[in-house]
Amino acid sequence: MVTMQDVARASGVSVMTVSNVINGRNVSPETRGRVLEAIDTLGYRVNLAARNLRKGRTGTIGLAVPEVDSPYFAQLAARIITHAEAAGFRVAIEQTGLSREKELTTLAQSRNYQYDGVILSVVGLGKEDAALLQVDFPAVILGERIFDGPLDHLAMANVEGARAATEHLLGAGRRRIAMIAEVEAEPDSGVASLRFHGYRDALLGAGIAVDPDLVVAPRNVTMPAGRDAVRELLDRGHDIDAVFCLTDTLAIGAMRGLADAGLRVPDDVMVIGFDDIIEARFTIPSLSTVDPGHDFMARTAVEMLIERIERKGTAGPPREVISPARVVARESTRPAADRA
Amino acid sequence: MVTMQDVARASGVSVMTVSNVINGRNVSPETRGRVLEAIDTLGYRVNLAARNLRKGRTGTIGLAVPEVDSPYFAQLAARIITHAEAAGFRVAIEQTGLSREKELTTLAQSRNYQYDGVILSVVGLGKEDAALLQVDFPAVILGERIFDGPLDHLAMANVEGARAATEHLLGAGRRRIAMIAEVEAEPDSGVASLRFHGYRDALLGAGIAVDPDLVVAPRNVTMPAGRDAVRELLDRGHDIDAVFCLTDTLAIGAMRGLADAGLRVPDDVMVIGFDDIIEARFTIPSLSTVDPGHDFMARTAVEMLIERIERKGTAGPPREVISPARVVARESTRPAADRA
């Protein structure tokens, strides 16, 4: 390993001068030339572990997401990287695999001075873990389950978005509206129960009672699970005319399941999802969904985190921000009258 | 910041004992208890920057991909994470944004002792950059452009896979087979020209000349670009009966473009992609494609890298591995006879 010492010796200057050259501080052109040459011939590289230790920061922020290959999280990550790099931070993505333990570990590890701050997308942690989040470290929580927690928190307008999605289906004349979501036992404790809340509100508002038989739990949040959930729904023998899916990923699977059963979307069954992933614009038929304010979320998460990082001790109380959601109508909910 | 010193003082032992407790070495139960208690009350965390500096390794491998939100790379990353974590390594994902500079930077940064090794998925770098890859650092290159380079290299069977895909279309009786790909000027210099090579071989094998008008370049490798490429193809006024797309992402866009033009897949136009991303199983119709051996690639890349890391200096010459590819037939290329 080549160190600054070696470079300093080779170019006949002190290590400090080498450091100054590397960090672009004032050094006479002649000296700088000699140093750069030595760096080149020796193949010297800064040791970031040493620099980080000395400076007490790394210039890297951690982003923890449940799954990197879920389109929603992948697209969120890409947006966050864009914003963070614009602000001069590198981003390291970690996968928590939907586990509460890994989410806690990531937060703890971050405090090990690996990252200057962390954006944690939470699905496993719940209200009961709020105490464990009591860390004196720049962190922003993305997710639904930790309201009134000790950290900055950014959530979506889940209830409102889900209500709007359901009203959109009602507005198209549908009445037998199923929902694909695993609703948590405790009300409003997670994404699913919040979106179910919106679904129920919309139905009640239209004078329709929630039929528990029309709410089916997928085994996870993937396309295969969405397809199988639709099969179960159809096996129950009910006459459904629309499905509201917890996420677009489930919705894409659901559309596949409907096609397998010989049902046409939107004519026989309308489908709407939630998330507005890029894929939704390219399914056949294209998928109506709820845009949870992607750009707002990514930008806000990065801004909140960087502000905490820069302001160090001078913390201020935790903030709570809700990103607005809006329905994006596409072919999968288009009424017959609108078509050629 | 709480240090080992503080813990040592609080529990009346030396820093060494604290270190031993943390690293699970032999310490008397009583002492261990006192130390753990002090750690807990003080809220001590190991400083990884210091540990890394001292140990000269980080336990983290870097994974550089062009885009984290491309399904292919996202799914590759998820697989690599799985294998690396099984071997006790953490993975930090970085996005190179399709730029040659960022690819080089990532490789250089990695040598700054941030990662123990790096898996670099290359699209911007070419043969001419081989010299710049001459690093004395554990690295595995994923991609097509750097054959005979100085680093371990893992590639797909692009020519064979593309030939098989095209033969699959020929076998279904199609003759006017278009290809969506931006073919590089230099033969066999990148993924696109290699797959074009396979496409051409298959056509020639069937006695069909390549019609340059049937080869259209998308503006990038995304769904919108695939859709627009199909539009251009149709605007040229040719009668096509099949399309081979450089990637599944383009193919999904292409199917959308065909639907927009009122053409049915596979009846009017068959479509086949390349990559076998998860989404391909859930499009309507489901997408035929080429499986490039995902699991093999992820596993092999991690194995090769870790071997380099463990063996430090004792390098051995760079290795070259080709992952086998095979056609996966789905609805988008199903002949009429096979259907109900």
Next chain:
DNA sequence: CTGAAAGCGCTAACAC
């Protein structure tokens, strides 16, 4: 089983 000392490579602070 526990401790003392040394030093990983770098930069902040202060000389000159």
Next chain:
DNA sequence: GTGTTAGCGCTTTCAG
């Protein structure tokens, strides 16, 4: 503009 000194927090080495 350049050099000297000190020390970031940890683990390795060697004594006890």
